[in-house]
Amino acid sequence: MGGGGIPIISNGEVRGVDAVIDKDLASQVLANAINADYLLILTDVDYVYINYKKPNQARLTEVTVGELERYYNEGQFPPGSMGPKVLAVIRFIKGGGKAAYIGPLVGLET
Secondary structure, X not given: OOOEEEEEEEOOEEEEEEEOOOHHHXXXXXXXXXXXXXXXXXXXXXXXXXXXXXXXXXXEOOOOHHXXXXXXXXXXXXXXXXXXXXXXXXXXXXXXXXXXXXXXXXOOOO
């Protein structure tokens, strides 16, 4: 992953450090800041899955924030993949959002 030089001040000296600003978590912060009702995180993945690529794989079509948080805490969503998306949704709902969606734009019902 790329990382930019994010300026920081340490001991009076401005210097850059490697960092990555996650787009999903940044979107969540912005959505909560503007009091958005809905957060859409668009991906090329058809569904969010638990037990991904295992015999008992199951797609999540509609879950509560409590269920999603439990799956997240179980480690169901990898940090470099679906993890930040799911965490953004959890934070968004807990921050006052009404609903969130993770998936492709195609097939999204209005």
